[in-house]
Amino acid sequence: MDERGRVTALRPDPEHRLSSGYACPKGIAMTEVQNDPDRVLRPLRRGTHGFEPVGWDDALDDIAGRLARILGRHGTDAVGWYMGTPGLNSYSHTLWAKGFVDALGTPHYYTSGSQDVNNQFAASALLYGSPLVMPFPDVARTRFLLMLGANPMVSNGSTISLPRAREHLRAIVARGGRIVVADPRRTETAREFEHLPIRPDTDALMLLSVLQVLLAEDRIDRGYLERRCSGVAELARLAADFPPDATADRTGVDPRRLSELARDFAASPAAVAYGRTGTSLGRFGTLTEFLINAVNAITGNLDRPGGAVFGSSPVDVERIPERFGIATYGKRHSRIGAFPDVLGQMPAAVMAKEIATPGHGQLRALFVSAGNPVLSVPNGLELEQALGELELLVSLDLYVNETNRRADYVLPATTWLEREDLPFAYLNFFYRPFIQYTDAVVEPAGEARPEWAVIDALSRRLGITPSSIGPLRMLGRLGIRLTPRQILSLAVRTSRGGDMFGLRPRGLNLDKLRRHPHGLLLGPYIRTGVLPRKLRHRDRRVHLAPEPIVEELRRLAAQRADPGNEAYPLRLIGLRELRSHNSWMHNSPKLMRRRRPHALHVHPDDARAVGLADGQLAQVTSKTGSVRVPVRLTDEMTRGTVALPHGWGHRGGWRVANAHAGVNVNELTSSALEDVERLAGMAVLNGVPVRLER
Numbered sequence: 001m002d003e004r005g006r007v008t009a010l011r012p013d014p015e016h017r018l019s020s021g022y023a024c025p026k027g028i029a030m031t032e033v034q035n036d037p038d039r040v041l042r043p044l045r046r047g048t049h050g051f052e053p054v055g056w057d058d059a060l061d062d063i064a065g066r067l068a069r070i071l072g073r074h075g076t077d078a079v080g081w082y083m084g085t086p087g088l089n090s091y092s093h094t095l096w097a098k099g100f101v102d103a104l105g106t107p108h109y110y111t112s113g114s115q116d117v118n119n120q121f122a123a124s125a126l127l128y129g130s131p132l133v134m135p136f137p138d139v140a141r142t143r144f145l146l147m148l149g150a151n152p153m154v155s156n157g158s159t160i161s162l163p164r165a166r167e168h169l170r171a172i173v174a175r176g177g178r179i180v181v182a183d184p185r186r187t188e189t190a191r192e193f194e195h196l197p198i199r200p201d202t203d204a205l206m207l208l209s210v211l212q213v214l215l216a217e218d219r220i221d222r223g224y225l226e227r228r229c230s231g232v233a234e235l236a237r238l239a240a241d242f243p244p245d246a247t248a249d250r251t252g253v254d255p256r257r258l259s260e261l262a263r264d265f266a267a268s269p270a271a272v273a274y275g276r277t278g279t280s281l282g283r284f285g286t287l288t289e290f291l292i293n294a295v296n297a298i299t300g301n302l303d304r305p306g307g308a309v310f311g312s313s314p315v316d317v318e319r320i321p322e323r324f325g326i327a328t329y330g331k332r333h334s335r336i337g338a339f340p341d342v343l344g345q346m347p348a349a350v351m352a353k354e355i356a357t358p359g360h361g362q363l364r365a366l367f368v369s370a371g372n373p374v375l376s377v378p379n380g381l382e383l384e385q386a387l388g389e390l391e392l393l394v395s396l397d398l399y400v401n402e403t404n405r406r407a408d409y410v411l412p413a414t415t416w417l418e419r420e421d422l423p424f425a426y427l428n429f430f431y432r433p434f435i436q437y438t439d440a441v442v443e444p445a446g447e448a449r450p451e452w453a454v455i456d457a458l459s460r461r462l463g464i465t466p467s468s469i470g471p472l473r474m475l476g477r478l479g480i481r482l483t484p485r486q487i488l489s490l491a492v493r494t495s496r497g498g499d500m501f502g503l504r505p506r507g508l509n510l511d512k513l514r515r516h517p518h519g520l521l522l523g524p525y526i527r528t529g530v531l532p533r534k535l536r537h538r539d540r541r542v543h544l545a546p547e548p549i550v551e552e553l554r555r556l557a558a559q560r561a562d563p564g565n566e567a568y569p570l571r572l573i574g575l576r577e578l579r580s581h582n583s584w585m586h587n588s589p590k591l592m593r594r595r596r597p598h599a600l601h602v603h604p605d606d607a608r609a610v611g612l613a614d615g616q617l618a619q620v621t622s623k624t625g626s627v628r629v630p631v632r633l634t635d636e637m638t639r640g641t642v643a644l645p646h647g648w649g650h651r652g653g654w655r656v657a658n659a660h661a662g663v664n665v666n667e668l669t670s671s672a673l674e675d676v677e678r679l680a681g682m683a684v685l686n687g688v689p690v691r692l693e694r
Contacts, residue, residue: 007034007417007442017521018434019163024156025591026581032588034415034445038654039398041446044410051400051410056447059409060454064461066392066408070365071104077335077361080108082348084371085116085582087451089416091424092484096452097369098326098344099466100459103473107332107341108363110348112582115376115683116277118342119285120159122680125329126286126546127293129536131343132318132327132428135293135308136160137272138526139168139431142306143177144264144271148203148292149278149686150181153188154578158276161423161430168431169193177268180261182206182253183278184573185601185643186636196261197638200571201282201687202251203275204556207291208242209255210262214298215239219266221300228531229297231545238545238553252638266299270306277574281686286679287552297542303531310534311428312527314435314497314508318428322536324469335361337673339681344468347681348377349671352386365392369451370413372583374403375649378669378676378683379624396451399587400653402664412448417441419450422488422513433526435497436519437510452484485510497522548679568622568689572668575601575643583647586657598662599632601643602692607633610692619693620644625667631692642692644668646685 002008010031012023033039043059044051070078081101087093088111101109113121121131136159137145150158152165162168169189172179179193184200198206214220215236225232244255251258265271273295279288293308301307311317321327321343330340336350336357346354351373354363366387374380374387380402387393388406395404396413404410422437444450459466465476472482482490489510492498499507513520537543579591586592600618612618614633619626620642629644637643649664650657668688669675675684 001442005442007031013518015518017519018161018430018432022163025579026585029585029588029590030415030417032590033398033585034417036398036587038587038656039445040400040410040412041448042412043447044400046408056449059411060457060461063392063394063409064458067365068462070391074362074364075360076105077107078364079104079106080110080351080354080363080365081367081369082110082351082371082373083112083369084373084376084584085112086584087111087370088425089421089423090419090451091422091488092419092450092452093369094425095468095484095487096455096466099468100455102344102468103459103464103466107334107346107361108354109344109346110351111345112348112371112376113342113345114347114349114681115281115685117159117280118345119280119677119680119682120289121342122286122329122340123289123293126290126549127542127544128534130318130322130327131329132321133310133534133536134159134428135296135302135310136429137274138270138306138309139172140525142172142270142272143175144268145169145172145177145179146182146261146265146271146273147179147189148182148273148275148288149280150274150276151183151187151189151576153192154576155276157431159429161426178264184571184638184641185575196257197252199250199252199638200573200641201284202247203279203282204284204288204291205242205247206251206253206258207288207295208239209244209247209251209258210265210295211235211239211291211298212243213259213262214266214295216243217263219263220298224300225298228302228542229544230539230541231543232298234545234550235294238550241557265295270304271299271301272296272307277576278686281574281682281684283677283684283687284552284556285677285682287549287556290549294544297544302542303528305525305528309526309528310530311430312433312523313427314433314495314522315424315427315492316495317424320491320495326468334681335359337676337681339676340679342680347676347683348373349676349681349683350673351377352379352383352671355386355389364390366390367394367396368403368407369396370584372401372403375583375647375664375666377671378666378685379671380649380664380666381625382671396454398584401583402650402652405652411454412446413454414444414448414450418444418448420485424488431526432524433522434519435508435513435522436516437513438517439514456481552679565689568691569640570606570690570692571641572620572622572665572688572690573641573643573686574665575645577645580645580647583650583657586647586650586660587654589656592656592660597630598645598648598660599630601634601637602631603635603637603639603641604633605639606637606642606692607631611694612692616694620668620690621693622668622670622688622690624670627663627665627667629663642690
């Protein structure tokens with residue numbers, strides 16, 4: 001730090017118990033966000049000539065007054081909240097934002113989860129009885145890793161915290177194992193291991209063919225299935241219609257190679273299938289995640305060393321939300337489209353329609369924190385137009401971005417360097433049992449405040465206690481309001497790994513965690529043999545053929561042809577970049593140097609067919625919209641597939657980002673109700689039919 005108390009450099013921690021000195025380039029570049037001259041450091045209010053500074057009390061008084069009038073006229077269902085991905089990295093932000101909407105009683109709670117991971121929670125609810133019981137690959141012990149739509153060489157794992165992913169993956173091969181990467185693109189991960197090219201949005205078909213081979217050839221763990229699972233016969237009956245020969249035309253996967261892959265997977269002493277955003281964001285995202293779990297289950301690789309394992313958090317991150325009715329799936333349904341909630345979250349893809357559609361429950365006031373949904377939800381232009389119809393739009397953020405540039409207020413939030421934290425949301429996804437508590441490094445810059453403090457101050461003005469837990473709201477009515485740290489301390493101390501206020505002297509509390517600044521490793525491997533304690537279904541079994549999945553399989557079977565047509569012959573997929581994290585780190589000069597052209601990745605044959613050369617400007621058109629973007633010719637793409645990175649299209653108050661504006665890929669994606677995945681309300685962002693022209 002310098003003499004003014006500013007962070008000047010960040011370095012990896014060589015003594016960190018999990019990363020051993022690894023750091024992502026984006027983490028190292030965080031100093032440029034922390035000290036960014038474009039960062040919002042005072043509350044801003046929209047005036048006649050744009051934003052103008054305003055005091056905190058004036059801002060909160062006006063917001064509360066306007067909000068009270070909206071609630072009085074339209075009821076609590078008129079207010080909503082959208083939280084972006086960085087919000088998940090702050091336990092206090094997450095608790096207070098969700099607590100605010102629950103205290104009001106509104107169903108309008110949206111997050112970036114419906115553009116990312118909610119299908120995995122939905123699949124877990126159907127399989128295991130709780131959305132929070134979600135397995136991940138035991139990379140440290142597996143001998144066969146089948147990855148679909150995942151690129152950990154760039155992302156370092158997702159729904160698994162895996163620092164030094166490159167080393168862990170190479171170790172699998174070094175101990176005699178295999179890694180097969182099914183992806184429409186020869187990604188950074190696929191280049192180093194075995195690439196299985198597949199057409200976009202056909203993962204469910206491929207997995208059904210794998211299941212068909214395993215079940216037809218009796219390459220399954222019958223004893224395990226009899227003890228732990230139900231619906232095996234029904235799943236086998238449904239998969240019988242999808243042998244590799246029958247799906248090859250759609251998937252592009254050679255049936256002989258796929259059959260051998262299935263046999264090798266079953267024969268491995270420790271195998272696991274794993275999928276991420278590439279499989280989450282198709283038309284059958286929840287079904288695909290369900291089938292990944294089914295492959296692991298029928299081969300006996302669920303809750304087994306080297307297979308799919310369940311996290312070993314010392315804090316009860318599953319039981320606590322379940323105890324208070326927060327771990328929901330399908331408890332509510334959206335007003336528009338009747339999509340089920342996932343952990344209380346509604347699909348952000350219908351947010352614009354919730355604003356624009358009159359009637360009871362119409363969204364009239366919206367808070368957006370740590371998010372930029374105009375660049376992340378499908379058909380962002382529709383949402384941008386809808387935001388202009390709101391009676392009140394308030395943003396809590398670090399920047400003026402593409403979403404909040406027309407907000408009534410932009411309120412300055414703290415960075416992770418300016419707050420204490422514990423990675424509550426990730427505790428069950430560390431590849432080894434691990435926990436860490438961190439104190440703030442520096443004081444908040446300018447007038448920035450942590451999101452929870454802003455929400456709490458606003459809630460006091462409205463006379464509510466922002467909490468999803470009923471007893472805490474009752475205490476609030478008695479004038480007792482717990483801070484995030486007090487709630488976190490209670491959660492840690494009363495969990496199975498806690499000290500129970502001294503009754504278990506070897507247990508954990510925050511003071512003990514503070515004495516381990518490099519984190520606390522609680523064991524060499526994730527515990528297995530825990531499935532009986534994890535299952536929440538009344539029959540204590542894994543359900544392999546629940547009715548919603550059976551219906552999805554019937555719907556998939558009815559779609560014998562590709563949904564595209566001659567007007568849109570190519571399929572568009574996303575592309576994750578090492579030096580880009582959605583949209584919010586595009587104002588870092590360090591991450592933007594080395595020329596960062598935003599380009600459409602195209603196979604040379606597809607470019608040649610329309611007369612395009614490398615670097616030329618192309619027009620990409622879908623049924624929803626059209627963008628113009630330079631092309632980058634590369635044989636890493638399979639023919640018929642094009643890829644465009646997400647998070648671009650900058651027009652906000654950040655100068656570096658605007659100078660590298662790029663285009664918003666989600667102007668090509670659809671928010672039509674028929675184009676929103678049914679079981680989790682997921683945005684369909686992969687496999688989008690498009691055409692390419694000069």
